[in-house]
Amino acid sequence: MRIALVTDAWEPQVNGVVRTLQSVRTVLEAQGHRVLVLSPDRFHSLPCPTYPEIRLAMAGTGRVGDLLADFAPDAIHLATEGPLCIAARRWCIRRHFPFTTAYHTQFPDYISARSGVPVDWVWRYIRWFHAPAEAVLASTASIRRTLNDHGLAKVRQWGRGVDLHHFHGDVTPNPTLAHLPRPLQLYVGRVAIEKNLEAFLQNQHPGTKIVVGDGPARPALEAKHPRAIFLGARFGEELASIYAAADVFVFPSRTDTFGLVMIEALACxxxxxxxxxxxxxxxxxxxxxxxxxxxxxxxxxxxxxxxxACARYGAGFTWEASAAQFLGALAPIAAKRHAA
Incomplete structure (x- = not known):
């Protein structure tokens, strides 16, 4: 199957959206599917206001459409609600091509937190963007209910997985953290206002607080909380060893749709x-x-x-199962439409 995956979130961003898309693409390609990724790195882009790590593609419908037409996909998935996916959405609608979308992040809450725009206003945009989709993919039952409550009925399950090659119960704990006062309390993820890190860093439970990740809030938080340890971004085996060394993983976010890092921690x-x-x-x-x-x-x-028990539970989340749900939700484009 030829699958076009359009996304405004991609490398070098480090977040759950990108990791999910990368992991599912790897599984699909290993199964013999061809996957085209249309991401901001193919276009001129500008930094997102208040979050420069995110690049906003200056992508017109014509250019995006040419790339999609050249690939001649059997199915099109729009992963995000940004300008690149808006262009692809417009191209699909003009040609009566079906497509699927996904609700990866609590976009209304994030926009409201960063800009002060009322959440209800942003939900109007979310409804507009997702309404024409054949299916809106959501990671949990709670998010499916939220989307239903906001007028989006065609919601399908799309769970998440763990790279069990790196994250598993036999990982050797990182020895460089062994000398720190225990318990070791770990946070992994973006260091940004919407992640509610202040709640983690201000909690009064004894021990050492460790932050893994980068983001726009890091300089201010690092200066405000000098006793916390900020390690920056870590990946693969090194990240797994940090998970394994921690006594508890603390997830302070109130706005995440899933929390991929939670199941990685559990798997370790x-x-x-x-x-x-x-x-x-x-x-x-x-x-x-x-x-x-x-x-x-x-x-x-x-x-x-x-x-x-944590490791056994975490091992139950696989990317193979996630990819199967993704594949099953896709809306195939009829062969005759490729000529449109």
Whole structure:
């Protein structure tokens, strides 16, 4: 199958959206499918206001359409709600080509947090963007209900997976962290306002707070919290060894749709502490994590969990299963339409 994947989020960005798309593409290509990725690196782009790490492609419908037409896809998936996918969406609608979309992030909450624009205004845009799709892919039951509540009915399940080659229960803990006061409390992800890192860094549970990742909020947070350890971005085996070294993984976000880092931590045997919100409520069970409106309480409870049970649970999330759901939700383009 020839699959066109259009996305405004791609390398060198480091986030759950990019990692999900990369991982699913790898599985699909290994299965023999051809995947075309149309991303901002193919076009002139500008930095996103307030978040320069994100590049906004200056992509016209004509140029995007030419690339899609040359590829002659059997199915088209629009992964994000940015300008590149808007151009592809317009091209598909003009030709009556079906397409699917995905709701990866709490876009209305993020835009509101960064700009002050009312959340309801942004939801109008979300409804407009996704309404023509044959299916809107969502990672959890909570997000499916949220989309349904906002007038989007054609929502399909698309779960997430773990790279079990790197993240598993037999990973050797990173020895450079062994000397730090315990328990080691770990956060992994973007260092940005929408991730609610202040809640993690200000919690009063004893131990050492470790932040892995980069983002626009890092300089200010690093200056404000000098006792916390900021390691920057880490990947692969090194990241797995940090997960394995931590006593608890703390997920302070209140706005994530899933939280890929939670299942990576669990696969390495590290229990998760979080708020009782979308994402954690869909993923965590009593045996592998804890949720409480007081983060200190969820950390204390998570520290009691069995690491072997966490690793077994995390190993149940595979990219093969995620890719199968993605493939099953695609809307094939009739062969006769390729000539349009």
């Amino acid at each position: 045997g590290t229990p998760v502490a979080a708020f009782p919100v979308t994402g954690p409520m869909d993923i965590l069970t009593r045996g592998v994590g804890a949720m409480d409106e007081r983060l200190e309480d969820s950390i204390a409870e998570a520290l009691k969990k069995d690491r072997a």
